[in-house]
Amino acid sequence: MKRTSPAATSVFVYGTLLSGEPNHHLLRGARLVGPARTRPCFTLYDYGPFPALASKGQHTVAGEVYEVDAPMLAALDRLEGHPRFYQRSPITLDGGARVEAYLFPKARLAGCPTIESGCWRLHLQERESW
Template sequence: MTRASTSTRVFVYGTLLSGEPNHRLLRGARLIGPGRTRPRFTLHDYGPFPALASGGKHSIKGEVYEVDALMLAALDRLEGHPRFYERTPIALDGAGCVEAYLLPKERLADRPIIESGCWRRHRKERKQW
């Protein structure tokens, strides 16, 4: 990523995490480090991926990356922004404001809540069922 390009910090919490299937889209992005939301969100199990919604009481665990405009456009395509997920600025606990992909609450009716706020932990626990 060139420094001359416009960069955006993005919080990822599911299939874009390092080691997860969609992480390849972040190849070349700068890892800022681990991140955690303030306890104002809910993470839902949407089957093969999680969905983040505002207005909860959980702190969600993830990673923060700095991406350029082309990479952000690729992430928007993957997430179906703005028709499916909505890219929204959120405040992280102690790390400032970043962009995150949130799903509108009306799409989350009857979807199980991931109480731990951690997609990786949830997937491990789910495999043990």
């Protein structure tokens, strides 16, 4: 059984960092824990080229969890503009695991469409067919 490094941070990704998506290369070398879903207390928004996850919603959001080391976490923070653009925060997933996720301030999402499915990949497929 592979042990978790004490310096590893579990991060929930739900958009452009997902496997096969444009920013996934930043997770090269990270350990994939597996697919995951949030508890039904978030909302996923379409922010144009990427999604935005906000707390205090009513949806379950689909994603993946990766274990990252400190340099990789710093690279993710830079990509996500933490803490000025996205804010990395601890969340609890469906099943009880505690992970870090990049949340977007809900006040800056006025007028953005919600992604009712809670799945960025499904939303991209639907958006392509519009």
